[in-house]
Amino acid sequence: MSDVIIQGTNVAHTHDAHGGHHGHEHHEQHFITKYIFSQDHKVIAKQFLITGIIWAIIGALMSVFFRLQLGFPNETFPIMEKFLGEWAKGGKLNPEFYYALVTMHGTILVFFVLTAGLSGTFANLLIPLQIGARDMASPFMNMLSYWFFFLSSIIMFVSLFIQTGPASGGWTTYPPLSALKEASLGSGLGMDLWLVSMALFVVSSLLGGLNYISTILNMRTKGMTMTRMPLTIWALLFTAILGVLSFPVLFSGFVLLIFDRNFGTSFYLSEIFIGGKALPHVGGSAILYQHLFWFLGHPEVYIIMLPGMGMASEVLSNHSRKPIFGYSAMIISMIGITVLAFVVWAHHMFVTGMSPFLGSIFVLLTLLIAVPSAVKVFNWLTTIWKGNIRFTVPMMFAIGFVSLFISGGLTGLFLGNSALDIHLHDTYFVIAHFHIVMGVSAFFGMFAGIYHWFPKMFGRFMNNTLGYIHFFITLAGAYLIFWPMHYEGIAGMPRRYYDYSAWESFKHFESLNSFISIAAVLVFFAQLIFVVNFFVSIFRGRKMTTENPWGSPTLEWTTPINPGHGNWEGDIPEVHRWPYDYKDDGNGNDFISQTTPLKPGEEAH
Amino acid sequence: MSGFISILLTGLVFVIIYQIAKASEYATILRGEGKINARVNRTMALLLVLFFVLGLYGIWLCHDALIDKMLPVSASQHGVEYDSMLLVTLTVTGIVFFITQTLLFWFAYRYQSTEKRTSFFFPHNNKLELIWTTVPAIAMAVLVAIGLRNWGKMTGAAPKDATVVEVVGKQFNWIVRYPGKDGVLGKRDFRKINDANNVLGLDWDDKDNKDDIIAQNGELHLVVNKPVSILIGSRDVIHDVGLPHFRMKMDAVPGIVTTLWFTPTITSAKMKEITGNKDFVYEISCDQMCGKGHYSMRGTVIVETQEEYDAWMAKQQAYYAANNAPAAAPAAEGTAAPEQKTDSVKAITMK
Numbered sequence: 001m002s003d004v005i006i007q008g009t010n011v012a013h014t015h016d017a018h019g020g021h022h023g024h025e026h027h028e029q030h031f032i033t034k035y036i037f038s039q040d041h042k043v044i045a046k047q048f049l050i051t052g053i054i055w056a057i058i059g060a061l062m063s064v065f066f067r068l069q070l071g072f073p074n075e076t077f078p079i080m081e082k083f084l085g086e087w088a089k090g091g092k093l094n095p096e097f098y099y100a101l102v103t104m105h106g107t108i109l110v111f112f113v114l115t116a117g118l119s120g121t122f123a124n125l126l127i128p129l130q131i132g133a134r135d136m137a138s139p140f141m142n143m144l145s146y147w148f149f150f151l152s153s154i155i156m157f158v159s160l161f162i163q164t165g166p167a168s169g170g171w172t173t174y175p176p177l178s179a180l181k182e183a184s185l186g187s188g189l190g191m192d193l194w195l196v197s198m199a200l201f202v203v204s205s206l207l208g209g210l211n212y213i214s215t216i217l218n219m220r221t222k223g224m225t226m227t228r229m230p231l232t233i234w235a236l237l238f239t240a241i242l243g244v245l246s247f248p249v250l251f252s253g254f255v256l257l258i259f260d261r262n263f264g265t266s267f268y269l270s271e272i273f274i275g276g277k278a279l280p281h282v283g284g285s286a287i288l289y290q291h292l293f294w295f296l297g298h299p300e301v302y303i304i305m306l307p308g309m310g311m312a313s314e315v316l317s318n319h320s321r322k323p324i325f326g327y328s329a330m331i332i333s334m335i336g337i338t339v340l341a342f343v344v345w346a347h348h349m350f351v352t353g354m355s356p357f358l359g360s361i362f363v364l365l366t367l368l369i370a371v372p373s374a375v376k377v378f379n380w381l382t383t384i385w386k387g388n389i390r391f392t393v394p395m396m397f398a399i400g401f402v403s404l405f406i407s408g409g410l411t412g413l414f415l416g417n418s419a420l421d422i423h424l425h426d427t428y429f430v431i432a433h434f435h436i437v438m439g440v441s442a443f444f445g446m447f448a449g450i451y452h453w454f455p456k457m458f459g460r461f462m463n464n465t466l467g468y469i470h471f472f473i474t475l476a477g478a479y480l481i482f483w484p485m486h487y488e489g490i491a492g493m494p495r496r497y498y499d500y501s502a503w504e505s506f507k508h509f510e511s512l513n514s515f516i517s518i519a520a521v522l523v524f525f526a527q528l529i530f531v532v533n534f535f536v537s538i539f540r541g542r543k544m545t546t547e548n549p550w551g552s553p554t555l556e557w558t559t560p561i562n563p564g565h566g567n568w569e570g571d572i573p574e575v576h577r578w579p580y581d582y583k584d585d586g587n588g589n590d591f592i593s594q595t596t597p598l599k600p601g602e603e604a605h
Numbered sequence: 606m607s608g609f610i611s612i613l614l615t616g617l618v619f620v621i622i623y624q625i626a627k628a629s630e631y632a633t634i635l636r637g638e639g640k641i642n643a644r645v646n647r648t649m650a651l652l653l654v655l656f657f658v659l660g661l662y663g664i665w666l667c668h669d670a671l672i673d674k675m676l677p678v679s680a681s682q683h684g685v686e687y688d689s690m691l692l693v694t695l696t697v698t699g700i701v702f703f704i705t706q707t708l709l710f711w712f713a714y715r716y717q718s719t720e721k722r723t724s725f726f727f728p729h730n731n732k733l734e735l736i737w738t739t740v741p742a743i744a745m746a747v748l749v750a751i752g753l754r755n756w757g758k759m760t761g762a763a764p765k766d767a768t769v770v771e772v773v774g775k776q777f778n779w780i781v782r783y784p785g786k787d788g789v790l791g792k793r794d795f796r797k798i799n800d801a802n803n804v805l806g807l808d809w810d811d812k813d814n815k816d817d818i819i820a821q822n823g824e825l826h827l828v829v830n831k832p833v834s835i836l837i838g839s840r841d842v843i844h845d846v847g848l849p850h851f852r853m854k855m856d857a858v859p860g861i862v863t864t865l866w867f868t869p870t871i872t873s874a875k876m877k878e879i880t881g882n883k884d885f886v887y888e889i890s891c892d893q894m895c896g897k898g899h900y901s902m903r904g905t906v907i908v909e910t911q912e913e914y915d916a917w918m919a920k921q922q923a924y925y926a927a928n929n930a931p932a933a934a935p936a937a938e939g940t941a942a943p944e945q946k947t948d949s950v951k952a953i954t955m956k
Contacts (some may be wrong), residue, residue, distance in 0.1 A: 096897040170894045176859060177842040177896060183776065184896040270860030271795040273806070274776070274841040278796045286843055286858050320716070321725040329734045351845065352856045353837075353863030358762035360753050367745040367752075374741035375734065377705060382711045382733065386725035391649035391717065398652065399713055406705050410698040417748060420691060421757035423852040425846065426892040464645075466624040472652065479660060487671040490691070492849025492891045497900035505849060505888050508674055524614065529622060536623075542630055581725050590723065605728060 024265065027603045037147075039139035040565040042144050045124035046457060049450070051153060052117020053531060059108035062101045064524050069093040071517025072500045075512075087165065092321065099168040101188050102496060104160065106171025107194070109439065111201055112156070114151050114304040118446050119243075123212045123236045125453060129556035130230050132221025132573060134566045137214040141207050144273050144410050148204035152197045159193035165196035170496065173295065175268040175289050179260045181242040182275035184555040192261065195254050202251045205243050212240035221555070223575035227331075228594065230554050230579040231324060234331050235310025246299040246342070253292030260284070282430040287352055294345035302341045304438045305405075308445020309376060312398040315448045316380055318552050319395035320387030321590050323580035324381040327605075333372035333379075350418040351425050359418045366416035373409055377402065388590070392550075393467030394452035400475045401444035405477075408437025426496075429489020432482045440478040447471075447530070454534075455549055459562040460541030470526055477523035481516050488512065553591045554579045578605040643720070650717040657710035675883055676849055677880045680887065680908065681867040683759045684852035687717075690751055697744060759853075763834035765868035771836045772825065773805055774844030774857040777898030779823035779889055780804055785816030785923060790836065795859075798840065802928040805840075809925065819924040823904030825889065827869050828914045834866040844902065845893035850876075851906075870910040876908075 038044060065084070068077055071094075076091035081275035087097035124142065128135055135484070159166040169254045177183045178191050216237045256267040260281075268289045269281035303604025317324040324330060346354060346362045380402050389395065410431040414420045422429065447470075456464050493506045500506040500513070548557035555575070559567050572594040581592040598604060679685050716722070771782040771790055782805060784790045791807055791814025798806035804821060807814040820826075829835050837846050839857035847854045848863070855865040877885045889904030909917070 043907040075838060095900070099894070099897060099899070168897075174843055174894070177894065183842050184633065242864065272841055272859050273795045273798040276800065278798060278806075282860075284860065286860065311921050320724060322720075323728045325727060325733055326729050327731065351854050353858055353861060356756065359760070363752055363756065364749055366667070367749050370745055371738060371741050375738055378733075378737040381705065381708050381712060382727070384709075384716060386727065387701060387712075387716045388718045388722045389650075389713060389716050391646050391653075391713075396649065396653075399709065402709055403706060406702060406709070410702055413698055413745075413748060414691075414694055417694065417752035419687070419759065420694060421853050422688060422756075422759065423849065425854055426847075463626045463630055464620060465629040466622065466651065469626075472656065476656065476660075479663070482672060483664065484667055487667070487675065491674065492847065492890070494847060494890045496894045499900055502903065503888060503890070504882075504884055504886050505676070505890075512671070512674075517702040528619070532619065532623065534624075580728065584723075 021304050031163050033035075037143060039135070039143045041124045041128050041136050041142060042457065042563070042565075042567075043137065044142055045121050048116055048124060048145050048149070049457075051150065052113050052121060055108050055112040055117065055153065056527070057531060059105050060524050060527060062105040062108070064521055065093065066098055066101045067103070067517040067520040068100055069498065071514040071520075073501055093498075096168065096185050097165055098498045099184070099192070099193050100165045103170055103173070103186065104156075104166050107156070107167075107198075107437060109173060110300065111198070112149075114438070114442050114446075115205065115243075115300070116201070118442065119212075119236060119239050119303065119307045120146070120149065120208060121447050122232070122446075122453075123208065123240065125457065126230075127212055127215050127236060127558065128219070128562050129456070129559065129563075129567060129580075130233050130554055131216060131219065131224050132555050132568075132575060133215060133219040134568070134572065136211045136416040137219060138211055142211050145204045145207035145211065145277075146206065148200050152200035152204060155193055155197040155200065159190050159197065162189050162193070164188040164190055166190040172258075172290075172293055174293075175257060175260060175286055176272055179257060179268055180272070180274055181261075192258075195258050195261075199251060199254055202247045202254075205247050209240040209244040209247075209506030212236060213244065216240075221572045221575055224555075224594075227328075228575055228578045229329070230310075231313040231330055232307075232310040232576050234334055235306045235313075238334050239306045242299040242303050242306070242341060244337060247296065249292055250296035251258070253289055256292070256581075257289065273445070287349070287354065287485065288421060290349050290352060291346070294348045295342075297348065298345040299341045301434075301438050302337055303443075304442045306337070307403075307449075308401060308442045309334070311449040312380065312401045312427070312445050313383075314554075315394045315398040315429075316383050316402075316581070317580055318452075318550055319390045319392055319398070320384045321390070321551070321582050322383060322387040323582050324379070325382035326375075326383075327578070327580065329375055330379055333375045336372035337369060340365060340372070344416075345545075347416050347418070347421070350421045353526075356418075363416065363418050367413065368411070370413060370416075373405075377406055377409075392451075393462070393464055393471065394448045396468065396471045397444045397448035399452060400597040401441055401448060401542035402472065404436050404444055404473070404478065408433055408435075408441055412437065423492065424489055426494055427489040428485040428493050428495055429558060432485035432489060435485075436478065436482050440474075440482070444475075447474075450534070452550065453556075454537065454541075455544045456556055456559075458538050458541065459544050460537055461544065462541060463533050470530045470533070472524060473526035473529075477519050477526060477572060480519040481523065484512055548593075551589065551591050553581050553593045555594055558593065558595055582604065613904055643718075644833060646718055653710055654714045657706065677876065678871070679850070679852055680871040680876060681851035681853065681869055683755070683867060684850075686758070687852040690755055691914060693751060694748060697748065739947065742814045759867070762831045763864070765836040767832035767866055768828065769834050770825065770827075771805075771838065772844070772846055772857070772904070773838045773840060773900070774891065774895070775840040776842065776896050777891075778821070779825075779826050779846075779891075779902070779904035780902070781820040781823065782924075783818040783820075783826075783918070783921070784813075785818055787813060787816055789813045791815075791817055793839065809929070812920040815925045816923045817925070818918075818921045820921075823889065825906045826914055826917055827908045828911050829869055829872045829908050831911070832866055832868040834864060837863045839864065842895050843893050844891045844895050846904075847888065847890040847892035848887070848906065850887050854892055861875065869906075872908045872910060873906075874909075 065080055078091040080088035081091050087094050124179045164185045167190045168184055178187050181188050259265040260267050260269055266281035266284040268286050269284045272279045313324050344366045350359050415424055415433055451462055451467055488509050544561050547561060558573050575594045576597045577594055579594055585592045679688050769784055773780045791811040793806045794808055797803055797804050828858045837855050837857045844857040846857060851867050853867050855863050877883055887906035891902035892900055892940050
């Protein structure tokens with residue numbers, strides 16, 4: 001089936017014509033169609049990844065700027081004026097722009113890096129390669145998905161440079177603050193650009209998501225039953241389902257907000273007196289927006305986590321030379337997480353004045369989601385138990401992923417329980433919780449994936465020494481930054497404050513804030529080690545000499561070292577067994593490829 | 606200049622790291638691809654364990670350094686229950702944390718790859734899965750039960766004898782309204798708001814408003830051991846009344862009235878003794894991002910004895926009297942004027 005489809009595209013890559021010669025399509029493909037408007041899923045994956053990395057650097061740099069403000073509120077940093085100009089006159093961040101930075105940091109990292117950069121990269125790269133397809137169901141839609149993301153990125157980037165500054169109402173952009181130009185500078189043009197950019201982002205995400213789902217469901221190679229798919233594919237499938245079902249709700253929320261801002265409607269606005277006058281809006285509900293936002297916003301957390309979970313499962317199993325423990329339990333727990341992800345959104349809203357009874361239901365559902373998460377952790381632990389662990393760089397990151405997922409996941413039990421949330425809500429406890437779990441932990445999953453599949457992407461390895469340095473500084477740094485924040489949060493220190501020195505209850509954390517800021521700056525520089533390693537290795541990295549350097553049973557490693565568009569020369573391999581057969585194959589290997597037929601008398605897993 | 610030097614130094618560090626990395630890369634090529642060499646593997650296993658041990662020590666150091674900077678004892682009745690629930694949750698999660706992290710790093714170290722080792726083919730075990738599905742489920746059920754009991758108590762109806770106070774947020778300060786002698790807060794309408802003489806838009810037609818007292822300095826006076834029910838509103842964007850010392854928090858949302866209630870149990874004076882800080886003051890923090898002045902949106906709570914409260918209250922003037930009495934000889938005009946204002950506001954905004 002996939003053969004038929006691939007012949008329908010512009011790829012002149014039929015098996016007979018090339019007779020095993022790899023790379024012949026160079027003759028027919030112009031640079032632009034090969035690298036820019038490419039329909040090859042592998043190239044699109046790289047486009048997503050590189051765009052994501054660029055955004056990550058920008059987003060992280062923003063956090064360095066506002067961490068400098070938070071850590072050293074009485075100092076000036078002339079270097080900031082170089083970067084930010086008017087917004088940091090004399091090297092001191094303007095409060096208005098502080099909020100813009102916080103907002104942009106959140107938006108960029110959550111959406112552009114950990115959604116597009118993460119699932120955009122790995123869904124594109126791995127789905128066709130691991131299920132045995134020549135490309136996505138619709139390579140053209142796939143290309144559009146990237147270019148909508150690109151357009152969305154451009155608009156968001158432009159919004160950083162307009163006179164009134166980018167959106168500054170927090171990444172959640174709650175109205176009325178985000179709806180009224182009088183309420184804040186950033187709620188002017190910056191907010192309009194933010195909304196347009198995000199609307200395009202939703203389009204990109206839907207185009208991608210629909211493609212991922214239809215590819216996984218329809219284009220698996222012969223023998224690749226659903227239960228023979230690697231867990232990465234399961235994770236990416238659920239990620240896509242979450243996105244497809246929840247992004248439209250966010251979109252509707254944005255559309256209503258655009259109406260309220262520009263066309264005088266009152267969906268979210270009621271009884272407001274601002275800028276010296278009473279506004280005519282009556283009858284809207286500011287809380288409605290929060291429901292619409294968090295209906296995506298919470299699944300979004302799992303959109304960010306699931307790909308990391310899938311990749312960590314794959315990497316832990318591969319580098320422990322041991323099958324993933326509880327393959328079916330892993331799938332069932334992911335189903336549990338996916339279903340529950342849709343019915344826990346209001347735990348972000350316990351203190352909005354929502355009915356306490358409704359709140360209790362969301363408490364129950366929220367804590368329920370801890371059960372599948374716990375199952376996953378125990379399964380990962382059992383996977384490495386009695387393994388034969390190779391501490392490669394991706395393996396280090398996968399172990400770090402589990403450690404951070406435990407640390408960040410457990411604090412979710414505090415925040416999901418409304419009776420505790422009522423004090424911890426919107427304090428540094430929340431910052432610590434979500435940065436550890438969906439920030440750093442998700443990044444660790446992503447790093448594990450990048451270091452693991454880099455050879456597949458570029459035919460070269462990333463440098464190991466730099467990888468190890470990157471790993472230890474980032475892991476230790478992440479804990480140094482976020483662990484103490486739990487204490488600040490329990491002490492009630494609110495998030496999104498520009499300066500705490502006027503507060504009797506919070507000002508004694510000043511030296512701690514400086515400490516955190518120093519750690520944050522160091523971690524930022526450690527990420528540059530990764531960036532250098534990544535880009536230099538593309539051109540100068542150690543070359544791959546064998547097809548399957550990690551000894552992995554999965555299909556992506558049966559392709560040539562630098563696969564062309566279409567992935568396999570000759571026929572697509574047929575699959576005979578599940579993807580975690582790490583046992584003696586009788587030829588001195590400790591794994592059996594999925595393409596190896598069952599031996600006589602051997603039972604399928 | 607110092608900026609230039611630091612950039613230069615950073616660049617230098619990068620070059621050094623890069624050179625070391627390159628050297629190690631050549632070494633790897635010499636030894637052969639794919640197989641990570643045994644020495645590196647041992648080193649990494651050791652470093653992971655070292656990280657874990659240092660991490661535990663760091664946690665202890667962090668706790669030691671910060672525990673004195675935590676909030677003082679809870680100043681409200683339900684806050685005491687809050688703290689005990691926090692402790693229970695902390696214990697449960699703490700135990701899980703130490704067990705799972707220890708296993709993770711121990712397994713990683715114990716099962717590092719060696720020449721002799723082969724991995725144990727162990728794809729699934731339903732009994733184990735069952736155990737670690739039910740145990741967390743039971744633990745969650747306990748936490749949910751404790752949580753919902755407390756949640757029910759703190760969000761339930763306020764006691765009948767509770768004092769009623771209104772706290773209204775605006776960019777960027779808090780306005781507090783006391784009901785005055787009649788104990789009833791009068792009606793208000795956002796269209797009647799006028800920053801000069803009617804900051805909350807009180808409806809002067811409503812006689813309940815005539816004795817209401819408004820404190821624009823964000824100072825909330827409460828009587829110790831007397832439950833207080835706070836009605837919360839907002840004039841413009843969403844704010845949040847955060848009361849860390851009372852373990853309470855509630856959003857202020859334009860267009861709707863939210864509420865919270867609690868019983869303060871420790872007076873401000875007593876708290877100064879407890880904390881040994883003569884500047885101690887209960888603070889109201891705005892906990893929902895509300896614009897550029899969000900961080901400065903500070904209110905205070907003064908918990909005092911009934912006598913002190915009465916003495917303070919006796920000195921307060923009703924907002925109506927303070928803003929309308931001198932100018933308005935005939936009462937009729939006073940009530941008619943805001944009516945017109947409403948219309949004119951409407952007319953302006955309709956245009």
